[in-house]
Amino acid sequence: MFIRVVSVFFCMLAACSAILQGTIDVKKLQGILDEGLISKDISSMYHSLKGLKQIGAKIPDVCQDIKSAKCDLNNIEQVFYLTNAAALSGCQNFLSPDVLGAPVRVLDKKDASISDIYYAVYSLKAIGKGQTMEKEEALKNLIQLLKKDDSPANYGFVFALCEHMGCEAWTAQHTDGILLSADESDSKALHFEGGLPVTSFVLTTILRSFKVLKKPSPLSPEQRYKFATYLVSRRSVNTPRGASLLLEAAYAIADDQPTPICISFKDRKYITSEMDTIEFSVTDLIGRAIPNLKPEEVVAQSGTRLADDVVVLSKQPLVKKQNELTTFVLNLSKIKTQYGMYKISLAAGTKSSNFNVAVLGEIQLGNLEVGIGDVDGTTSPKVTTLTYPNKLTDVLQADHLQKVSLKFSVKDKWNKPVSVQQAFVRVAPVGGEDEAIFVAEPDNTKAYKVDLNVGSLGKLVQQLSGRYTVSVYLGDSAVSNPLLWDLGEISFQFSKDLSAIDSAGRRAGASAVRGPLPEIAHTFREPDARPPRFVSDVFAAACAAPLLLLLLLWAKIGINFGNLPLTPAALLFHLALGGSLALYGLFWLQLSMFVTLRYLTPLAALTFLSGHSLLRRLAQDKKR
Numbered sequence: 001m002f003i004r005v006v007s008v009f010f011c012m013l014a015a016c017s018a019i020l021q022g023t024i025d026v027k028k029l030q031g032i033l034d035e036g037l038i039s040k041d042i043s044s045m046y047h048s049l050k051g052l053k054q055i056g057a058k059i060p061d062v063c064q065d066i067k068s069a070k071c072d073l074n075n076i077e078q079v080f081y082l083t084n085a086a087a088l089s090g091c092q093n094f095l096s097p098d099v100l101g102a103p104v105r106v107l108d109k110k111d112a113s114i115s116d117i118y119y120a121v122y123s124l125k126a127i128g129k130g131q132t133m134e135k136e137e138a139l140k141n142l143i144q145l146l147k148k149d150d151s152p153a154n155y156g157f158v159f160a161l162c163e164h165m166g167c168e169a170w171t172a173q174h175t176d177g178i179l180l181s182a183d184e185s186d187s188k189a190l191h192f193e194g195g196l197p198v199t200s201f202v203l204t205t206i207l208r209s210f211k212v213l214k215k216p217s218p219l220s221p222e223q224r225y226k227f228a229t230y231l232v233s234r235r236s237v238n239t240p241r242g243a244s245l246l247l248e249a250a251y252a253i254a255d256d257q258p259t260p261i262c263i264s265f266k267d268r269k270y271i272t273s274e275m276d277t278i279e280f281s282v283t284d285l286i287g288r289a290i291p292n293l294k295p296e297e298v299v300a301q302s303g304t305r306l307a308d309d310v311v312v313l314s315k316q317p318l319v320k321k322q323n324e325l326t327t328f329v330l331n332l333s334k335i336k337t338q339y340g341m342y343k344i345s346l347a348a349g350t351k352s353s354n355f356n357v358a359v360l361g362e363i364q365l366g367n368l369e370v371g372i373g374d375v376d377g378t379t380s381p382k383v384t385t386l387t388y389p390n391k392l393t394d395v396l397q398a399d400h401l402q403k404v405s406l407k408f409s410v411k412d413k414w415n416k417p418v419s420v421q422q423a424f425v426r427v428a429p430v431g432g433e434d435e436a437i438f439v440a441e442p443d444n445t446k447a448y449k450v451d452l453n454v455g456s457l458g459k460l461v462q463q464l465s466g467r468y469t470v471s472v473y474l475g476d477s478a479v480s481n482p483l484l485w486d487l488g489e490i491s492f493q494f495s496k497d498l499s500a501i502d503s504a505g506r507r508a509g510a511s512a513v514r515g516p517l518p519e520i521a522h523t524f525r526e527p528d529a530r531p532p533r534f535v536s537d538v539f540a541a542a543c544a545a546p547l548l549l550l551l552l553l554w555a556k557i558g559i560n561f562g563n564l565p566l567t568p569a570a571l572l573f574h575l576a577l578g579g580s581l582a583l584y585g586l587f588w589l590q591l592s593m594f595v596t597l598r599y600l601t602p603l604a605a606l607t608f609l610s611g612h613s614l615l616r617r618l619a620q621d622k623k624r
C-alpha cells in the first residue's frame with residue numbers, strides 16, 4: 001500500500017500519465033510493407049513478409065520474385081534474408097543449393113561474430129537444415145563472445161540463438177539485467193542502445209522465451225508503458241524494415257498483459273452547440289479492444305476550464321457506442337454554452353490521462369455606438385448607433401481636435417456578454433495601403449470600447465486627410481464564427497500645417513520606399529589651406545642646410561678613401577648600401593611599400609652578408 005501511495009505521488013510529481021495518447025498506425029505500416037513486397041530488394045521483401053505475417057495479412061505468391069531478387073550469396077546477412085523470405089512465403093524449392101555455402105563457411109570459422117552465427121544458424125534452419133548444436137558447448141562459446149562485446153544487440157542475438165538451441169532458461173536469467181540497461185528518455189520512454197531494431201529484437205525474443213518457459217512476463221506495467229511510449233513515438237518509420245520491427249514489438253507489448261491502454265480522439269477534438277459529444281477510441285497499442293475492461297470503467301474523472309481553472313464536471317462515465325467495441329462517447333452538453341478550452345482527465349480502469357478539448361461557441365454583436373466629440377470633452381459627443389451587419393449611411397466627419405469612440409458588446413448565442421481573445425478596430429484610407437490597428441479592451445461589464453484620438457491617428461497614417469474605412473475584427477480559438485464588420489467610412493481632417501509639410505515629405509518618402517534609393521556619393525574632407533610660398537621655401541632651405549654644409553666641408557678638406565679595404569666584400573657592401581638608399585628614394589617618389597619591400601629583401605641580405613665579412617676583416621686587421 002505504502003509503495004503504491006509513493007508511486008502515485010511520484011507519478012503526480014513527474015506528471016506521468018499511464019495512458020498512451022496514440023496507437024501504432026497499423027494501416028499505414030501495412031501500406032509500407034505492401035510496397036516493400038514488390039521492391040525486388042531481398043531485405044525489403046523479407047521484412048515485408050515478416051510484417052505482413054505478423055498482422056495476419058494475406059501473402060501473395062512471390063516465389064518468382066524471390067528467385068529473381070538480387071542477392072550476394074557471399075554476404076551472410078543477405079543469405080539470411082533470402083532463405084527466410086523463402087521460408088515465410090513457402091518458396092524454399094525455388095532456392096539454388098548455392099545458398100548453403102556462406103552459412104556453412106561462417107559456422108566453420110573460428111572467429112565468426114555473434115550476428116554472423118545468428119544469420120548462419122537461422123539461414124540453415126529456414127531451409128530445413130537446422131543443426132542440432134551441442135547446446136552446452138555452443139552457449140559457452142557464445143558467452144565467450146559476449147564478453148568481448150556485451151551490447152544489448154548481441155544479447156538479442158544470443159537470446160534468439162537460445163530459442164533455437166533450447167536454452168531459454170539462460171535468457172530468463174539475464175533478462176532483468178538487460179531490461180535495466182535500457183535507456184530512458186524524458187523519464188517517459190524506454191529503448192535499447194541501437195534504437196528500434198535492437199529494442200524490437202530484444203523485447204520480442206525475451207517475451208517469446210518467457211512464453212515458452214510458461215513464466216509470467218518479466219516487464220513491469222511501467223516498463224511496458226514506457227516501451228510502448230517509445231514505439232508510439234516512432235511515427236517517422238517509412239521503410240519495410242522499420243515497419244516490420246515496429247509491428248513485431250507493438251504486437252509483443254500489446255499481447256503482454258495487462259496491456260498498456262491507449263486513448264485517442266476518434267475525429268473531433270471540439271464540441272459545438274449542435275454536436276455536443278466527443279468520441280474517444282480506447283484500445284491497446286495496435287487498436288484492439290482492451291480485454292477485461294468493463295465499459296463503466298471508462299470515466300471522465302474531472303473537467304476544468306483552462307482560462308480560470310473552474311471545475312465543470314466530475315466523475316462522468318463515458319458511454320460505449322453500440323456495435324463498436326472501442327468507441328466511447330463523452331457527452332459535454334453540460335458545458336456547451338460556455339465556450340473555451342477545457343482539460344478533461346479520462347480514466348480507464350486505474351489509469352488516467354489528460355486531454356484538452358475545445359467548446360466552440362458562436363458569437364454575435366449587439367449594437368455599436370460611434371461617438372464623435374471634442375478631445376477635451378467640453379461638448380457632448382454626437383452618437384450614431386449601428387446594428388450588425390449594417391453600414392453607416394453617411395460619411396462621418398472628424399477633425400484633429402476631436403476623438404471617435406467606438407462602443408460595442410460581444411454576446412454568445414444565448415445573449416450573454418462574453419469576452420473574446422482578439423478584438424481589433426482597423427482604420428485604413430479608402431484605396432490606400434496604410435492602416436492603423438487598435439486593440440479593443442473589455443471593461444468589467446465585458447463592454448468593449450476604443451477611443452480614436454484623431455490627432456494621434458494622423459501620425460500613424462502620415463497626416464493624410466481624407467476618407468477612411470473603419471472595421472471591427474473579432475476572433476477566438478474557441479469561436480466557430482469569427483466576425484469582420486465593415487462599419488463604413490469616416491472622413492478625417494488632420495492638422496493642416498502638419499499635413500502640408502508632410503504631403504511633400506510623404507511623396508518623396510513614398511517614392512523612396514518603393515523606387516531605387518539615390519546613389520550615395522562620398523565627399524572627402526577639404527584639405528587645409530597651405531602656407532604662403534615664401535614660408536615653405538625658407539623651411540625647405542633650413543632642412544637642406546646640414547647637407548649643404550657637408551658638401552662644403554668635403555670640398556674644403558677633401559674625402560679620404562684611405563681606410564677603405566679594396567676587397568670584393570667591401571665593394572659589394574657599399575654598393576648594396578647605396579642601392580638600399582636609392583631604393584628609399586624611389587619609395588618616396590613612386591614605389592609602393594610592398595614593391596619596395598620586395599626589392600629590399602635581397603638587397604638587405606646582400607648588405608648583411610657582405611657587411612659581416614667586411615667587419616670581420618676590419619677586426620682582423622686591427623688585431624694584427
Ligand SMILES: *[C@@H]1O[C@H](CO)[C@@H](O)[C@H](O)[C@H]1NC(C)=O
Binds near residue numbers: 276277331332333
Ligand atoms: C447529451 O446529453 C444531453 C442531456 O443529457 C442530451 O439531451 C443529448 O441528447 C445528449 N447528446 C447525445 C448526442 O446523446
